[in-house]
Amino acid sequence: VSTVRLPWAVLDGSFGQLRECGAGRAECVLYRCASLDEPDLLTRAVHPGHRAGYGGYEVDSAWVTQFFLDLRRARETVRVQVHTHPGEAGHSWTDDQFYLVSAAGFLSLVIPGFAAGPAGLGGTALVRMQPDGTWAPGDPEETFRVE
Amino acid sequence: VRAFGVQSNHLLSLFTEGGTELDDKKTARDAGVVPGMLLVLRQSTVKGGV
Numbered sequence: 312v313s314t315v316r317l318p319w320a321v322l323d324g325s326f327g328q329l330r331e332c333g334a335g336r337a338e339c340v341l342y343r344c345a346s347l348d349e350p351d352l353l354t355r356a357v358h359p360g361h362r363a364g365y366g367g368y369e370v371d372s373a374w375v376t377q378f379f380l381d382l383r384r385a386r387e388t389v390r391v392q393v394h395t396h397p398g399e400a401g402h403s404w405t406d407d408q409f410y411l412v413s414a415a416g417f418l419s420l421v422i423p424g425f426a427a428g429p430a431g432l433g434g435t436a437l438v439r440m441q442p443d444g445t446w447a448p449g450d451p452e453e454t455f456r457v458e
Numbered sequence: 459v460r461a462f463g464v465q466s467n468h469l470l471s472l473f474t475e476g477g478t479e480l481d482d483k484k485t486a487r488d489a490g491v492v493p494g495m496l497l498v499l500r501q502s503t504v505k506g507g508v
């Protein structure tokens with residue numbers, strides 16, 4: 312399993328975005344992207360059009376379609392889905408079923424406490440999609456190299 | 459689904475560039491699909507929560 316490089320600016324910016332949108336009372340989601348030419352280097356986090364509440368979020372369907380078309384044009388891919396939970400981090404049944412990308416190696420990271428804590432990987436929960444479409448737990452500290 | 463190298467998932471659907479989800483009960487012809495048309499294969503619903 313290859314290590315995914317996570318620039319500090321992308322990590323810190325993600326926390327800022329999640330905190331600002333969720334405002335301590337709603338979940339939030341974003342997608343960390345990479346170039347198809349260098350898929351193990353995350354370059355930016357994209358904040359989707361969505362609606363959310365204390366215990367969940369749903370991404371706008373038209374936004375998803377347009378996002379995939381934009382990624383195709385830009386030769387980019389989404390490597391990591393990132394979203395917050397109000398309490399402890401964990402991948403719920405809903406998270407398991409309604410993720411963004413159906414591809415082996417796709418990562419889904421859950422951040423606890425509406426991302427109100429310090430920016431980092433502490434307390435997060437990570438899963439990785441397997442070739443058969445199921446999810447397997449991953450170690451955030453081993454999967455991401457913050458730089 | 460296999461042709462695109464994605465994981466089999468009953469929640470996957472085809473969408474037009476305009477964002478319309480194709481009815482999987484219809485044939486491609488009846489759904490208005492024509493050669494050269496760009497379609498997006500994606501999850502029908504994207505959401506999460508505790």
